[in-house]
Amino acid sequence: MxxxxxxxxxxxxxxxxxxxxxxxxxxxxxxxxxxxxxxxxxxxxxxxxxxxxxxxxxxxxxxxxxxxxxxxxxxxxxxxxxxxxxxxxxxxxxxxxxxxxxxxxxxxxxxxxxxxxxxxxxxxxxxxHYAKITELKNGRYALQMDFNNPKDQTYALYGLTQFQLKHTLMxxxxxxxxxxxxxxxxxxxxxxxKPDSQEICFISDNNYGGFIEEEGGKKILPGNFVNTDGDIIGKHKGIVHYTVGQRKGLGIAFGKPMFVKEINPLTNEVVLSENKELFSEGLMASDINYMAVESVKEPMEAYAKIRYSHKPVLSEITAQGENILCKFKESQRAVTPGQAAVFYDKDGNILCGGVIERAV
Known part of the structure; x- marks a missing residue:
């Protein structure tokens, strides 16, 4: 049968x-x-x-x-x-x-x-999905990146468990x-x-802030743009309208390119900086799902991918309690809290992945 x-x-x-x-x-x-x-x-x-x-x-x-x-x-x-x-x-x-x-x-x-x-x-x-499931010599299952396929979707699937991978066909x-x-x-x-899916399926006009204001049930309050020294340099329309690395749509001109460096919900402030200040040496990730390995006991070489379109960068990952500390070999731009950090071995197998908590 x-x-x-x-x-x-x-x-x-x-x-x-x-x-x-x-x-x-x-x-x-x-x-x-x-x-x-x-x-x-x-x-x-x-x-x-x-x-x-x-x-x-x-x-x-x-x-x-x-x-x-x-x-x-x-x-x-x-x-x-x-x-x-x-x-x-x-x-x-x-x-x-x-x-x-x-x-x-x-x-x-x-x-x-x-x-x-x-x-x-x-x-x-x-x-x-454009992804490959491999069964490794250690008996574990992992998703393996296809370096030559621009449609590779392993990054968005890092959260799958061993049981799920065992019962999945690609x-x-x-x-x-x-x-x-x-x-x-x-x-x-x-x-x-038929055209490929674009953007987020439940937001047809790509207006994330408007969707959140309409569906979230909370009043979105305006606040201050500040520079990295904490000086007020303008007014923003609510933190839900911004993301780290953003330049367009700030609604204010500064005479030079300025970007979102940080978003502080406690003070309702959006920190702006020049592009050179967006680069970080590493990140801390939480809510880790292990795939090709059961854990990271010692510092391990890995290739880190910090957004869907990001080219994996050589890094070193270390366990910090239940979290993963990642140190890039070369500093990376716009490490964004809330996005996924996915770590691959040299063969493209996902070692593990988690949610970015902060840049370090």
Whole structure:
């Protein structure tokens, strides 16, 4: 009997081709769309190519019909609100910059979906992520970065557990986006040229601050811009409108480029500096998830990635209690509290990852 796999279907080309490849490999494939947001005005599916609204459900349903596999819709709206939207809002209140896609991957696409899949007596779940799962000599599972694939998504998946990795298939491993679209076109899937998802799926206009003011239930108070000496140099419209490294949208001119260096929720101040003052020698990360290794007992060489588009930089990581201290070999710009720090070995395997608490 063929092994059963629940394929997370977003209605996009990646998950569609992933389902096709799994069926071709002999798996008993079930397509599932996780319904997490239904407001089409807020989640502009057709224009953005998003993955969360009613249009995505219909696209996924049509693909599953074309592939002759069963299709279901799971309502995960409440867990998405609790674990992703509320987290997103709360982090901005704290002056941090969250990554909701990482939270969604961890709590919705894996915790919730895998639990449901196992209840359906499936052996695996699968997604259309561009990532590779490897089983290492030490018996552990790890995600391995594809250095040659600009679509590599391992950074956003660092939070997966050993159990989740063991029960996950990544059918697009080793395939590039152009090839995926070619496969979709060749087999007649109408989503072959559907645009990729852009920005955050539940904020259609990219106005994070406006969304938080509308949905968060708290009044956002204006405050002071200050320089690194603490001198007041202007007024800001509320800390939720800013992130470390930001230059545009400050709403004030200084006669020279100025950037957000720090956000202090206790004093409601946004610290501005010149670009050269944004560089840091390292960072402290918390809430660590270990992947290729069980722990970091001694100082270890690693390649640190501090944002999705960041090129990994050679570093040294050391355990500091339950946290990780990372020292870069070369200073890095705009280390941002709330973002993920993911640490890879020389072969691209994720050693561990966590949430950036502060630059050091």
């Amino acid at each position: 063929a092994e059963k796999v629940v394929m997370a279907m977003s209605g996009g080309v990646d998950s569609s081709v992933g389902a096709y490849l799994l069926k071709k490999q002999g798996y008993d494939v079930i397509g599932v769309t996780m319904q997490i947001w239904q407001d089409e005005k807020r989640c502009d599916i057709e224009d953005k190519g998003g993955c969360c609204g009613l249009s995505a459900v219909e696209d996924a349903r049509k693909v599953c019909a074309d592939l002759d596999i069963p299709f279901y819709v799971f309502n995960f709206k409440q867990i998405f609100k609790d674990k992703v939207i509320n987290y997103f809002i709360d982090e901005y209140y704290l002056g941090r910059t969250p990554n909701p896609c990482i939270a969604c991957n961890k709590h919705v696409k894996w915790e919730a979906l895998l639990a449901r899949a196992l209840f359906m007596e499936a052996q695996y779940i699968a997604t259309g 059918p697009l491993s080793g395939i590039e986006k152009d090839e995926v679209r070619s496969i979709a076109k060749e087999i007649g899937l109408k989503v072959f040229n």
